[in-house]
Amino acid sequence: MELEVLTPICCSSSAPPLERDEAVRVAAGFKALADPARVQLLHLVSTADAGEACVCDLTAALGLSQGTVSHHLKILVEAGLLSRERRGTWAWYRVVPEALTAIAGTLATPERV
């Protein structure tokens, strides 16, 4: 998912039927967020110094094994919610605010009827 435009779920009066394919794309974004560990990871990264964090810090904070944390980070990166940058031995992660905004926009209620 690379910053694509997502169809709002709710609550536009005009009703393009929201095909299955589009529903799958929208749901994929939510699926990446549908785990407590990943929610914590996003929060940890976004509040870290300089807006970035390495795996070592995150592993310590979550109480999960290093392999599991790496797994969750991979899911978040593939969903476009985090970016990864390798500097030397360390891998630094940052949030991609636009991706979060895009997903949030899916839930927007522009016109409260």
Place this chain on the structure above:
Amino acid sequence: MELEVLTPICCSSSAPPLERDEAVRVAAGFKALADPARVQLLHLVSTADAGEACVCDLTAALGLSQGTVSHHLKILVEAGLLSRERRGTWAWYRVVPEALTAIAGTLATPERV
């Protein structure tokens, strides 16, 4: 989940650590949205006439069995995203915009740094 306040994941500079319990609550909201069928259901209900729809309409539109649709609707109701009202033999569902707003607020980026 009854319209509770959810801690933002991102991107507040102040960093209350986001405990595991709170992360579970936030993730629960996303989990309810993490299925294409449920995304389609929300969209169908929100764009239906008078903002409400019965199971019969939804079953026809989704191409899933009636039991499966009922199952997904239950998940959405328990997550607080839909409300159910029984009128006679029919069950009518409506979206709960405040619940969607609350979840969207979790992803807000109030202060872009």
Place this chain on the structure above:
DNA sequence: TCCTTGCATTGATTGATGTCAATGTATACC
């Protein structure tokens, strides 16, 4: 070159989830 460190990947296991067919239940109509 060898060892250490930080991270990614793999394999196995356990538990959660989506789906359907079948059944249950309540309401409405004859």
Place this chain on the structure above:
DNA sequence: GGTATACATTGACATCAATCAATGCAAGGA
């Protein structure tokens, strides 16, 4: 009462997901 309709629930099954221990890999330092 009996039957049909609309929905909910249950049981079974197959697939997916989270987790860990173990292993692999690349970069840095001795």
